Amino acid sequence: MKTLRVGLGERSYDIVCERGILSRVGEVVAPLGRAGRKAFVLTDSNVAPLWLGKAVASLKAAGLDVSSGALPAGEPTKRFDSLMTVYSMFAQSGLTRSDVVITLGGGVIGDLGGFAAATYLRGLDFVQVPTTLLAQVDSAVGGKVAVDLPWGKNLAGAFWQPKAVVVDPEVLDTLSDEYFSDGMAEVIKYGCIRDKGLFERLDEAGSREKLRAHIDDVVMRCCDIKRVVVERDERDTGERMLLNFGHTYGHALEKFYDYKKISHGAAVAVGMRTICEIAERKGLTAAGCAEKITSLCNKFGLSCKDDAPYREVIGAIKGDKKNLNGALNVVLLHDIGDGYIYPTDGGFWL
Ligand code: GLY
Numbered sequence: 001m002k003t004l005r006v007g008l009g010e011r012s013y014d015i016v017c018e019r020g021i022l023s024r025v026g027e028v029v030a031p032l033g034r035a036g037r038k039a040f041v042l043t044d045s046n047v048a049p050l051w052l053g054k055a056v057a058s059l060k061a062a063g064l065d066v067s068s069g070a071l072p073a074g075e076p077t078k079r080f081d082s083l084m085t086v087y088s089m090f091a092q093s094g095l096t097r098s099d100v101v102i103t104l105g106g107g108v109i110g111d112l113g114g115f116a117a118a119t120y121l122r123g124l125d126f127v128q129v130p131t132t133l134l135a136q137v138d139s140a141v142g143g144k145v146a147v148d149l150p151w152g153k154n155l156a157g158a159f160w161q162p163k164a165v166v167v168d169p170e171v172l173d174t175l176s177d178e179y180f181s182d183g184m185a186e187v188i189k190y191g192c193i194r195d196k197g198l199f200e201r202l203d204e205a206g207s208r209e210k211l212r213a214h215i216d217d218v219v220m221r222c223c224d225i226k227r228v229v230v231e232r233d234e235r236d237t238g239e240r241m242l243l244n245f246g247h248t249y250g251h252a253l254e255k256f257y258d259y260k261k262i263s264h265g266a267a268v269a270v271g272m273r274t275i276c277e278i279a280e281r282k283g284l285t286a287a288g289c290a291e292k293i294t295s296l297c298n299k300f301g302l303s304c305k306d307d308a309p310y311r312e313v314i315g316a317i318k319g320d321k322k323n324l325n326g327a328l329n330v331v332l333l334h335d336i337g338d339g340y341i342y343p344t345d346g347g348f349w350l
Contacts, residue, residue, distance in 0.1 A: 004220065042068070043109060047109070138243075275332065286335040
C-alpha cells in the first residue's frame with residue numbers, strides 16, 4: 001500500500017492507494033474513530049451497483065454501524081437543493097457528531113457529501129473514496145467541498161479536510177474512455193506545472209492501455225504534487241492557484257456552453273493550449289509548449305480544440321472567482337514542468 005501524509009497540523013490525514021483496497025476500506029476507516037460508530041456511505045446511481053456492496057461489507061466487517069444512500073448520477077445532483085436530501089438521509093440514519101460520512105463516487109459526490117459533512121451538526125468526519133480519475137487526482141484531495149448555486153458553480157462551499165482519502169486504482173477499469181480522458185486533463189496539468197518527468201512518462205506511454213500498469217504511480221504522483229501545494233496554501237490565497245493551470249479559459253468555456261456541451265477535462269485541455277499559445281506569443285512561455293501539450297492531450301482523447309467564438313468566451317472570464325478587483329492572476333508555464341503565477345489585467349487575453 002502506498003501512503004502519503006498530508007501535513008496540515010491537527011487536520012493532517014493519509015492518502016492511501018492500493019489495487020483492491022475498496023474491499024478493505026473498513027480497515028482504513030475503523031481506526032479513525034471510536035469503535036462501533038455509525039458510518040454513512042453516500043454514493044450515486046452509477047457507482048452503487050458497482051462498488052457500494054464491497055464498501056459496505058468491508059465497513060461492517062470492521063465493526064462500523066453502516067447505512068447508505070444513493071443520489072442520481074450526474075452534475076445536476078451537485079445543486080444546493082440536493083443538500084436537503086442528504087441531510088435527511090443523515091438524520092434518518094441517526095448520525096451524531098462522533099460518526100463518519102464516506103463519499104464513494106466522483107467529484108459530484110465528494111464535493112456535495114463533503115459539504116454536507118462539513119455543515120451537518122456543525123461538522124462531521126468524512127472519508128473520501130474517489131471512483132473517477134479526476135476525483136482521485138484532484139477533487140478528493142485538499143479539502144475543497146462545495147455545492148452549485150443558481151448563479152454559478154461551487155458558490156457555497158468550505159475548506160473541510162477529509163480524515164483519509166482511499167484510492168483504489170482498480171475502480172478506474174470500469175470508467176468509460178470519456179471519463180478517463182476527463183481525468184487525464186488534470187493528470188497532464190500536474191506534469192505541466194510541476195513535473196516534466198511525469199509529462200514525459202505520459203507521453204511515452206501514449207495510451208490508456210499502456211498507462212494502465214503504471215496508473216497507481218501516476219495517481220499518487222499527482223496527489224503528491226497537490227499535497228505539497230495544499231500544505232503551503234491550504235486556503236487558496238497564493239500558490240494553490242497553480243492547480244488552476246488551463247482552468248481560467250476552461251471554466252469560461254464550460255460556462256459559455258452552460259456546462260452542457262463540454263466536459264471539465266476537455267475544457268481544461270483547450271484552456272492549457274490556449275493560454276500557452278498566448279503566453280508564447282508574448283514571450284512569457286518557452287516556444288513549443290502549446291504544441292507539446294496538444295500532442296500529449298491528443299494521445300489521451302483530448303482534442304484541445306473547440307469552435308466557440310473566442311471573444312465571447314473571454315467575456316465570461318470577468319466572472320471567474322479568481323478575478324479580484326479587476327486584476328486576474330493567471331497560471332503560465334516558463335516551460336513544461338515549471339508553472340508560475342502571472343498577474344494580468346483584462347488585456348492579457350486580447
Ligand atoms: N482543484 C483545485 C484545488 O483544489 O485547489
